[in-house]
Amino acid sequence: MAENQNLEPLKAPGTVFFIFGATGDLARRKLFPAIYSLYREGKLSEDFAVIGVARRSRTQEEFREDVYQSIQEFCRYKPEQAPEWGEFAAHFEYKSLDINDIDGFRELRVQTEQLETKFNIPGNRLFYLALAPELFGSVSFNLMKGGMLEGAGWNRLVIEKPFGYDLESAAKLNEEIRKVFKEEEIYRIDHYLGKEMVQNIEVIRFANAFFEPLWNNKHIANVQITLGETVGVEERGGYYDHAGALRDMGQNHMLQLLTMIAMEPPSRLLAEDIRDEKVKVLRSLRPYATSEEVRNNVVRGQYTKGSADGKELPAYREEDKVHPESLTETYFAARVFVDNFRWAGVPFYIRTGKRLPVKTTEVVVEFKRMPTNVYLGQKHSLEPNLLVIRVNPMEGIYVKINAKKPGSESEIAPVAMDFCQSCIVGINSPEAYERLLHDAARGDSTYFTRWDEVASAWAFVDRIANTWKEEQGDLEMYPAGSWGPAKADELLQEDGFHWWPVNGQKEDNVVWLKGQ
Numbered sequence: 001m002a003e004n005q006n007l008e009p010l011k012a013p014g015t016v017f018f019i020f021g022a023t024g025d026l027a028r029r030k031l032f033p034a035i036y037s038l039y040r041e042g043k044l045s046e047d048f049a050v051i052g053v054a055r056r057s058r059t060q061e062e063f064r065e066d067v068y069q070s071i072q073e074f075c076r077y078k079p080e081q082a083p084e085w086g087e088f089a090a091h092f093e094y095k096s097l098d099i100n101d102i103d104g105f106r107e108l109r110v111q112t113e114q115l116e117t118k119f120n121i122p123g124n125r126l127f128y129l130a131l132a133p134e135l136f137g138s139v140s141f142n143l144m145k146g147g148m149l150e151g152a153g154w155n156r157l158v159i160e161k162p163f164g165y166d167l168e169s170a171a172k173l174n175e176e177i178r179k180v181f182k183e184e185e186i187y188r189i190d191h192y193l194g195k196e197m198v199q200n201i202e203v204i205r206f207a208n209a210f211f212e213p214l215w216n217n218k219h220i221a222n223v224q225i226t227l228g229e230t231v232g233v234e235e236r237g238g239y240y241d242h243a244g245a246l247r248d249m250g251q252n253h254m255l256q257l258l259t260m261i262a263m264e265p266p267s268r269l270l271a272e273d274i275r276d277e278k279v280k281v282l283r284s285l286r287p288y289a290t291s292e293e294v295r296n297n298v299v300r301g302q303y304t305k306g307s308a309d310g311k312e313l314p315a316y317r318e319e320d321k322v323h324p325e326s327l328t329e330t331y332f333a334a335r336v337f338v339d340n341f342r343w344a345g346v347p348f349y350i351r352t353g354k355r356l357p358v359k360t361t362e363v364v365v366e367f368k369r370m371p372t373n374v375y376l377g378q379k380h381s382l383e384p385n386l387l388v389i390r391v392n393p394m395e396g397i398y399v400k401i402n403a404k405k406p407g408s409e410s411e412i413a414p415v416a417m418d419f420c421q422s423c424i425v426g427i428n429s430p431e432a433y434e435r436l437l438h439d440a441a442r443g444d445s446t447y448f449t450r451w452d453e454v455a456s457a458w459a460f461v462d463r464i465a466n467t468w469k470e471e472q473g474d475l476e477m478y479p480a481g482s483w484g485p486a487k488a489d490e491l492l493q494e495d496g497f498h499w500w501p502v503n504g505q506k507e508d509n510v511v512w513l514k515g516q
Helices: 025-040 060-074 085-089 102-118 133-145 167-178 196-206 237-262 271-284 291-297 421-428 432-442 451-470 486-493
Strands: 015-020 048-054 092-096 125-129 155-160 186-189 220-228 298-304 306-308 311-313 331-337 347-353 360-367 386-392 396-404 412-420 475-479 511-515
Touching: 015 025, 015 102, 015 432, 025 048, 025 060, 025 432, 048 102, 060 085, 060 092, 092 102, 102 133, 125 133, 125 432, 133 155, 133 167, 155 432, 167 451, 186 432, 186 451, 196 237, 196 386, 196 396, 196 421, 220 237, 237 271, 237 331, 237 347, 237 360, 237 451, 271 451, 291 298, 291 331, 291 451, 298 486, 331 486, 347 486
Parallel strands: 015 048, 015 125, 048 092, 125 155, 155 186, 220 347, 298 475, 412 511
Antiparallel strands: 220 360, 298 331, 306 311, 331 347, 360 386, 386 396, 396 412
């Protein structure tokens, strides 16, 4: 904890970054571009180095060319625009390594120490495991056996989701890693926590006097969280058919968004205090005590053949590496309750799915309606006020209020005041992996998940997954390109609500006022 209470300056200290899985897709699309963006913006110390580690054979020149092509294709800064590219590339080296070979790790140690001497790096080492989770434990152990954790500075381990398949496997994986690394040295990355508008949720809530006093069950009717994808499983059929939407999106991204919306104000703006409040939300989630409660509150679906934009789309069971009789869900929706004083009785509706009409991540906070039997409510049908937080792909917020319709004498209409953050910042806004890599190098664990967060999320999700496993017949089919099973709409209709439009879809009766 002390590490987070005395954060280093905004510029990351001298560090050696180890990218395990350096020839993989994550490194190519996200990690190398993130490091280059941090370098271009002066957020990296000049005393840094990157060692790419993978089993595949590569010369140093071939690896640096791979890095160049990665940055050229995926980075918001282009390397040909920077005269110092050669100087930057000189900080990159490659090591071909069998992760089960202890001697290979000893050779890596020698290579590391040479780079630390060359670039005057004070022994700080950040290990990013862009690998399958089942390899985390063995790599951690071999880092220790190979002497890689004996540098003069700090050691930090960054690991990607999925962190386990359920609570039991996650606990076993955590136990293996904890034999080598302390909890405060482990950075479990969920890239959604690095997104601009997710981090902005705290500011919107806690820096505005007209939101926080209303942020409770006296004024909020419900909260809706939507994470929609237009794509199918693409090349991930083998993984996805084993995981499904609940484990792939629900256990991490969806519950993380829910905790950011529902958490109490932290007593201090320190990483552990913020994460404490998120854990309290997860522990307050009302568990589904019986299979019947799961059936009444959770919907799972799978897409069948459909169409979008005039293009025919295949059914999930027709996708590559998917079992032709698969019962894996590509969609789930749930009605969730946070049983504490602030949120008692307020339903949180969450939904995520593949092959939906639009790609979007949005949070809709619906406030309670004004009384219908007094004053304007007697003569007009007043819409509820909404606060909408757009996370992806558009970034921004809008607030919907009731106002006199422009040009009329007495007609009241909903007016939406729209603030588009990505319209201002544009395509050069920092990418999630940039923020998170920068935070990890600085020792700021605020937007990384702690073990008790992971465990609490799995405990909640496991009850749903176990019920589905026992009762195979509850799978609802929906056409690709639609908004999912009709049963998901019924979840809200039972409570007198409906899903609000997302991703900038306009309501016919709303007057939109744009702002930047």
